[in-house]
Amino acid sequence: MTVYAFELHFSAPPGEHVIDALYEVGWDDAVIGLDPETGGEGSAFFDREAPSALQAVVSAIRQGRRAGVEPLGVSEDYVSLKEIAERTGRTVGAVDHWVTSRRGPGDFPEPRVPRPRVSLYSWAEVSMWLVANGLAALSPADVEIARICEVADATLRARRLQRRLPQADQEALVAAVA
Template identity: 40%
Template sequence: MGLHHFALLLERLPDKRRAAALVAEHQDIYLNPDQREVTVQREAGTLAEAVASAIRDLEAADLPPIRVYDGDWVTLAHIGERVGRSREAVRLWAIGKQGPGGFPPPLNPGRETKFYSWTEVSAWIRRHTVLDVPLHEPDLVVANLLLQARRLAPRVRDGEVLSALLDLHLQPAGLR
Protein backbone atom coordinates (compact mmCIF):
# COMPACT_ATOMS: atom_id res chain seq x y z
CA MET A 1 0.00 0.00 0.00
CA GLY A 2 1.18 3.49 -0.79
CA LEU A 3 -0.12 7.03 -0.78
CA HIS A 4 -0.79 8.24 -4.32
CA HIS A 5 -1.22 11.90 -5.30
CA PHE A 6 -2.99 13.03 -8.49
CA ALA A 7 -5.50 15.53 -9.82
CA LEU A 8 -8.63 15.24 -11.93
CA LEU A 9 -10.72 17.74 -13.87
CA LEU A 10 -14.48 17.58 -13.46
CA GLU A 11 -16.95 17.88 -16.31
CA ARG A 12 -18.63 20.84 -14.59
CA LEU A 13 -18.43 22.91 -11.43
CA PRO A 14 -19.71 20.84 -8.52
CA ASP A 15 -22.89 21.66 -6.68
CA LYS A 16 -21.81 22.97 -3.24
CA ARG A 17 -23.99 20.51 -1.33
CA ARG A 18 -22.84 17.55 -3.41
CA ALA A 19 -19.20 18.62 -3.06
CA ALA A 20 -19.52 18.89 0.74
CA ALA A 21 -21.11 15.44 0.96
CA LEU A 22 -18.36 13.90 -1.19
CA VAL A 23 -15.56 15.45 0.87
CA ALA A 24 -17.25 14.37 4.11
CA GLU A 25 -17.46 10.78 2.87
CA HIS A 26 -14.01 10.66 1.23
CA GLN A 27 -11.46 12.46 3.37
CA ASP A 28 -8.77 11.94 0.72
CA ILE A 29 -10.58 13.98 -1.96
CA TYR A 30 -9.97 17.74 -1.91
CA LEU A 31 -12.46 19.80 -3.82
CA ASN A 32 -13.18 23.52 -4.01
CA PRO A 33 -16.79 23.99 -5.16
CA ASP A 34 -15.69 27.06 -7.14
CA GLN A 35 -13.25 25.05 -9.25
CA ARG A 36 -13.43 22.00 -11.50
CA GLU A 37 -10.10 20.60 -10.29
CA VAL A 38 -10.06 17.82 -7.71
CA THR A 39 -6.92 16.67 -5.94
CA VAL A 40 -6.69 13.23 -4.42
CA GLN A 41 -4.27 11.69 -1.94
CA ARG A 42 -5.43 8.09 -1.83
CA GLU A 43 -3.99 5.05 -0.11
CA ALA A 44 -4.01 2.07 -2.49
CA GLY A 45 -1.90 -0.84 -3.66
CA THR A 46 -1.10 0.86 -6.98
CA LEU A 47 -1.53 4.23 -8.62
CA ALA A 48 -3.96 2.67 -11.11
CA GLU A 49 -6.14 1.35 -8.27
CA ALA A 50 -6.12 4.76 -6.58
CA VAL A 51 -7.11 6.60 -9.77
CA ALA A 52 -9.82 4.11 -10.75
CA SER A 53 -11.39 4.14 -7.28
CA ALA A 54 -11.37 7.96 -7.11
CA ILE A 55 -13.02 8.15 -10.55
CA ARG A 56 -15.70 5.68 -9.39
CA ASP A 57 -16.29 7.71 -6.20
CA LEU A 58 -16.66 10.95 -8.16
CA GLU A 59 -18.99 9.36 -10.70
CA ALA A 60 -21.13 7.90 -7.90
CA ALA A 61 -21.50 11.45 -6.55
CA ASP A 62 -22.58 12.62 -10.04
CA LEU A 63 -19.33 14.56 -10.44
CA PRO A 64 -17.81 12.84 -13.48
CA PRO A 65 -14.16 13.60 -14.18
CA ILE A 66 -13.16 14.21 -17.80
CA ARG A 67 -9.38 14.40 -17.45
CA VAL A 68 -6.57 13.07 -15.32
CA TYR A 69 -3.73 15.55 -15.05
CA ASP A 70 -0.80 13.47 -16.22
CA GLY A 71 1.98 16.02 -16.87
CA ASP A 72 2.97 14.07 -19.95
CA TRP A 73 3.07 16.71 -22.70
CA VAL A 74 6.33 18.68 -22.42
CA THR A 75 8.35 21.01 -24.64
CA LEU A 76 12.11 20.82 -25.11
CA ALA A 77 12.44 23.67 -22.59
CA HIS A 78 10.36 21.74 -20.01
CA ILE A 79 12.49 18.66 -20.57
CA GLY A 80 15.64 20.73 -20.06
CA GLU A 81 14.26 22.16 -16.80
CA ARG A 82 13.33 18.71 -15.51
CA VAL A 83 16.75 17.19 -16.20
CA GLY A 84 18.98 20.20 -15.51
CA ARG A 85 20.08 20.71 -19.10
CA SER A 86 19.61 23.59 -21.51
CA ARG A 87 16.83 23.60 -24.09
CA GLU A 88 19.55 23.57 -26.76
CA ALA A 89 21.16 20.41 -25.34
CA VAL A 90 17.78 18.67 -25.39
CA ARG A 91 17.09 19.95 -28.93
CA LEU A 92 20.36 18.38 -30.07
CA TRP A 93 19.28 15.04 -28.56
CA ALA A 94 15.93 15.38 -30.31
CA ILE A 95 17.46 15.96 -33.76
CA GLY A 96 20.17 13.31 -33.27
CA LYS A 97 23.14 15.71 -33.29
CA GLN A 98 24.16 14.60 -29.78
CA GLY A 99 23.57 11.43 -27.87
CA PRO A 100 22.89 7.95 -29.24
CA GLY A 101 19.90 8.90 -31.40
CA GLY A 102 16.44 7.41 -31.23
CA PHE A 103 14.97 10.29 -29.20
CA PRO A 104 11.19 9.89 -28.97
CA PRO A 105 9.35 11.73 -31.75
CA PRO A 106 7.19 14.75 -31.01
CA LEU A 107 3.50 14.20 -30.33
CA ASN A 108 2.65 16.96 -32.81
CA PRO A 109 5.20 16.84 -35.66
CA GLY A 110 5.30 19.69 -38.12
CA ARG A 111 4.40 22.36 -35.56
CA GLU A 112 6.61 25.24 -34.52
CA THR A 113 6.31 24.38 -30.82
CA LYS A 114 6.68 20.65 -30.47
CA PHE A 115 5.43 18.61 -27.55
CA TYR A 116 6.93 15.32 -26.42
CA SER A 117 5.71 12.57 -24.12
CA TRP A 118 7.52 12.85 -20.78
CA THR A 119 6.81 9.16 -20.21
CA GLU A 120 8.75 8.29 -23.39
CA VAL A 121 11.45 10.92 -22.92
CA SER A 122 12.20 10.02 -19.28
CA ALA A 123 12.62 6.36 -20.28
CA TRP A 124 14.97 7.39 -23.13
CA ILE A 125 17.03 9.61 -20.81
CA ARG A 126 17.37 6.81 -18.25
CA ARG A 127 18.47 4.35 -20.96
CA HIS A 128 20.88 6.62 -22.84
CA THR A 129 22.41 9.08 -20.36
CA VAL A 130 23.92 9.07 -16.89
CA LEU A 131 21.21 11.41 -15.59
CA ASP A 132 19.23 10.08 -12.64
CA VAL A 133 15.73 10.93 -13.87
CA PRO A 134 12.78 9.28 -12.14
CA LEU A 135 10.93 6.99 -14.51
CA HIS A 136 7.55 8.49 -15.33
CA GLU A 137 5.02 5.66 -15.04
CA PRO A 138 2.31 5.71 -17.71
CA ASP A 139 -0.64 4.99 -15.37
CA LEU A 140 -1.91 8.59 -15.30
CA VAL A 141 -1.45 8.96 -19.06
CA VAL A 142 -3.42 5.77 -19.74
CA ALA A 143 -6.14 6.74 -17.25
CA ASN A 144 -6.50 10.11 -18.98
CA LEU A 145 -6.72 8.49 -22.42
CA LEU A 146 -9.31 6.00 -21.17
CA LEU A 147 -11.47 8.80 -19.75
CA GLN A 148 -11.27 10.59 -23.09
CA ALA A 149 -12.13 7.38 -24.95
CA ARG A 150 -15.20 6.84 -22.75
CA ARG A 151 -16.42 10.37 -23.49
CA LEU A 152 -15.87 10.03 -27.24
CA ALA A 153 -17.05 6.44 -27.63
CA PRO A 154 -20.69 7.34 -28.39
CA ARG A 155 -19.50 9.33 -31.42
CA VAL A 156 -17.34 6.53 -32.87
CA ARG A 157 -19.04 4.57 -35.66
CA ASP A 158 -17.00 1.39 -35.42
CA GLY A 159 -16.20 1.24 -31.71
CA GLU A 160 -15.93 -2.54 -31.51
CA VAL A 161 -13.00 -2.57 -33.93
CA LEU A 162 -11.19 0.10 -31.91
CA SER A 163 -12.06 -1.56 -28.59
CA ALA A 164 -10.30 -4.69 -29.83
CA LEU A 165 -7.07 -2.68 -29.99
CA LEU A 166 -7.40 -1.88 -26.31
CA ASP A 167 -8.07 -5.53 -25.41
CA LEU A 168 -4.90 -6.63 -27.18
CA HIS A 169 -2.63 -4.16 -25.46
CA LEU A 170 -3.82 -4.24 -21.87
CA GLN A 171 -3.49 -7.99 -21.48
CA PRO A 172 -0.29 -9.19 -19.86
CA ALA A 173 2.23 -10.25 -22.52
CA GLY A 174 2.05 -13.94 -21.59
CA LEU A 175 -1.72 -14.11 -22.18
CA ARG A 176 -1.75 -12.91 -25.80
Protein backbone atom coordinates (compact mmCIF):
# COMPACT_ATOMS: atom_id res chain seq x y z
CA MET A 1 0.00 0.00 0.00
CA THR A 2 0.99 3.60 -0.54
CA VAL A 3 1.33 6.31 2.12
CA TYR A 4 -0.55 9.50 1.27
CA ALA A 5 0.26 12.82 2.94
CA PHE A 6 -2.52 15.40 3.30
CA GLU A 7 -3.95 17.95 5.70
CA LEU A 8 -7.55 17.91 6.92
CA HIS A 9 -9.13 20.98 8.56
CA PHE A 10 -11.95 20.46 11.02
CA SER A 11 -14.10 22.05 13.70
CA ALA A 12 -14.33 20.40 17.12
CA PRO A 13 -16.19 20.99 20.34
CA PRO A 14 -14.13 21.90 23.41
CA GLY A 15 -12.90 19.16 25.71
CA GLU A 16 -9.94 16.84 26.19
CA HIS A 17 -12.09 13.92 25.05
CA VAL A 18 -11.94 15.09 21.40
CA ILE A 19 -8.25 14.28 20.93
CA ASP A 20 -8.68 10.87 22.58
CA ALA A 21 -11.75 10.15 20.45
CA LEU A 22 -9.85 11.02 17.26
CA TYR A 23 -7.04 8.64 18.11
CA GLU A 24 -9.50 5.91 19.06
CA VAL A 25 -11.29 6.10 15.68
CA GLY A 26 -8.03 5.81 13.75
CA TRP A 27 -6.30 9.18 13.60
CA ASP A 28 -3.17 7.66 15.10
CA ASP A 29 -1.42 8.37 11.78
CA ALA A 30 -2.01 12.12 12.12
CA VAL A 31 -0.43 15.02 13.94
CA ILE A 32 -3.39 16.94 15.34
CA GLY A 33 -3.31 20.68 15.94
CA LEU A 34 -6.18 21.77 18.21
CA ASP A 35 -6.54 23.52 21.53
CA PRO A 36 -8.75 21.00 23.34
CA GLU A 37 -9.78 23.51 26.01
CA THR A 38 -11.42 25.90 23.55
CA GLY A 39 -12.15 23.57 20.64
CA GLY A 40 -12.87 25.40 17.40
CA GLU A 41 -10.91 24.95 14.22
CA GLY A 42 -8.04 22.52 14.07
CA SER A 43 -6.02 20.60 11.54
CA ALA A 44 -4.60 17.14 11.22
CA PHE A 45 -1.55 16.28 9.12
CA PHE A 46 -1.89 12.71 7.89
CA ASP A 47 0.56 10.15 6.58
CA ARG A 48 -2.08 7.55 5.82
CA GLU A 49 -1.45 4.15 4.29
CA ALA A 50 -4.27 3.17 1.95
CA PRO A 51 -4.94 1.44 -1.37
CA SER A 52 -5.77 4.82 -2.98
CA ALA A 53 -5.68 8.53 -2.25
CA LEU A 54 -9.46 8.61 -2.29
CA GLN A 55 -9.68 5.90 0.36
CA ALA A 56 -7.09 7.69 2.50
CA VAL A 57 -8.98 10.99 2.49
CA VAL A 58 -12.47 9.48 2.75
CA SER A 59 -11.49 7.28 5.69
CA ALA A 60 -10.05 10.28 7.57
CA ILE A 61 -13.23 12.30 6.97
CA ARG A 62 -15.49 9.46 8.10
CA GLN A 63 -13.41 8.73 11.17
CA GLY A 64 -13.41 12.39 12.14
CA ARG A 65 -17.20 12.55 11.93
CA ARG A 66 -17.46 9.42 14.11
CA ALA A 67 -15.29 11.17 16.71
CA GLY A 68 -17.56 14.23 16.71
CA VAL A 69 -15.61 16.69 14.59
CA GLU A 70 -16.89 18.44 11.47
CA PRO A 71 -14.52 18.25 8.48
CA LEU A 72 -14.14 21.71 6.93
CA GLY A 73 -11.71 21.09 4.09
CA VAL A 74 -8.71 19.28 2.79
CA SER A 75 -5.74 21.49 2.05
CA GLU A 76 -5.38 21.98 -1.62
CA ASP A 77 -1.74 22.63 -2.29
CA TYR A 78 -1.15 26.07 -3.80
CA VAL A 79 2.36 26.60 -5.14
CA SER A 80 4.45 29.45 -6.50
CA LEU A 81 6.73 29.19 -9.53
CA LYS A 82 9.65 28.69 -7.16
CA GLU A 83 7.92 25.76 -5.46
CA ILE A 84 7.04 24.22 -8.83
CA ALA A 85 10.71 24.50 -9.82
CA GLU A 86 11.83 22.86 -6.57
CA ARG A 87 9.34 19.99 -6.90
CA THR A 88 10.29 19.31 -10.51
CA GLY A 89 14.04 19.85 -10.28
CA ARG A 90 13.87 22.66 -12.83
CA THR A 91 14.88 26.29 -12.66
CA VAL A 92 12.40 29.08 -11.98
CA GLY A 93 13.25 30.39 -15.45
CA ALA A 94 12.22 27.09 -17.06
CA VAL A 95 8.93 27.08 -15.17
CA ASP A 96 8.31 30.70 -16.15
CA HIS A 97 8.79 29.70 -19.80
CA TRP A 98 6.08 27.03 -19.40
CA VAL A 99 3.73 29.56 -17.79
CA THR A 100 4.25 32.15 -20.53
CA SER A 101 4.24 29.50 -23.31
CA ARG A 102 7.73 30.53 -24.50
CA ARG A 103 8.65 26.85 -24.15
CA GLY A 104 6.72 23.68 -23.72
CA PRO A 105 3.34 22.66 -25.05
CA GLY A 106 1.39 25.70 -23.85
CA ASP A 107 -1.89 25.70 -21.94
CA PHE A 108 -0.19 25.88 -18.55
CA PRO A 109 -2.86 26.03 -15.82
CA GLU A 110 -4.04 29.51 -14.88
CA PRO A 111 -3.10 30.73 -11.40
CA ARG A 112 -5.73 30.16 -8.72
CA VAL A 113 -4.49 33.22 -6.86
CA PRO A 114 -3.22 35.72 -9.43
CA ARG A 115 -0.92 38.34 -7.96
CA PRO A 116 1.37 40.89 -9.56
CA ARG A 117 4.52 39.49 -7.93
CA VAL A 118 3.90 35.90 -6.87
CA SER A 119 0.88 34.07 -8.25
CA LEU A 120 -0.22 30.77 -6.75
CA TYR A 121 -1.12 27.72 -8.80
CA SER A 122 -3.04 24.57 -7.96
CA TRP A 123 -0.47 21.79 -7.54
CA ALA A 124 -3.18 19.31 -8.62
CA GLU A 125 -3.59 21.07 -11.97
CA VAL A 126 0.12 21.71 -12.43
CA SER A 127 1.15 18.14 -11.57
CA MET A 128 -1.41 16.67 -13.99
CA TRP A 129 -0.22 19.09 -16.70
CA LEU A 130 3.42 18.17 -16.09
CA VAL A 131 2.76 14.43 -16.26
CA ALA A 132 0.47 14.74 -19.31
CA ASN A 133 3.21 16.64 -21.13
CA GLY A 134 6.12 14.47 -19.99
CA LEU A 135 7.90 17.40 -18.33
CA ALA A 136 8.47 15.97 -14.85
CA ALA A 137 8.85 12.57 -13.25
CA LEU A 138 6.33 12.79 -10.44
CA SER A 139 5.12 9.79 -8.50
CA PRO A 140 1.61 8.69 -9.42
CA ALA A 141 0.73 8.80 -5.70
CA ASP A 142 1.71 12.48 -5.45
CA VAL A 143 -0.40 13.39 -8.48
CA GLU A 144 -3.32 11.30 -7.19
CA ILE A 145 -3.36 12.83 -3.70
CA ALA A 146 -3.12 16.35 -5.13
CA ARG A 147 -6.12 15.68 -7.37
CA ILE A 148 -8.19 14.07 -4.60
CA CYS A 149 -7.41 16.88 -2.12
CA GLU A 150 -8.56 19.46 -4.66
CA VAL A 151 -11.88 17.69 -5.22
CA ALA A 152 -12.45 16.79 -1.55
CA ASP A 153 -11.81 20.38 -0.49
CA ALA A 154 -14.23 21.78 -3.06
CA THR A 155 -16.87 19.21 -2.07
CA LEU A 156 -16.61 19.91 1.66
CA ARG A 157 -16.61 23.66 1.07
CA ALA A 158 -19.67 23.47 -1.21
CA ARG A 159 -21.52 21.30 1.33
CA ARG A 160 -20.79 23.77 4.12
CA LEU A 161 -21.86 26.78 2.00
CA GLN A 162 -24.99 25.02 0.82
CA ARG A 163 -26.18 24.66 4.43
CA ARG A 164 -26.39 28.47 4.65
CA LEU A 165 -29.24 28.50 2.15
CA PRO A 166 -32.89 27.97 3.03
CA GLN A 167 -33.98 24.34 2.56
CA ALA A 168 -36.00 25.09 -0.59
CA ASP A 169 -33.01 26.85 -2.17
CA GLN A 170 -30.74 23.94 -1.24
CA GLU A 171 -33.11 21.48 -2.93
CA ALA A 172 -33.39 23.64 -6.04
CA LEU A 173 -29.64 23.97 -6.28
CA VAL A 174 -29.05 20.24 -5.82
CA ALA A 175 -31.65 19.45 -8.50
CA ALA A 176 -30.13 21.97 -10.91
CA VAL A 177 -26.57 20.70 -10.44
CA ALA A 178 -27.46 16.98 -10.52
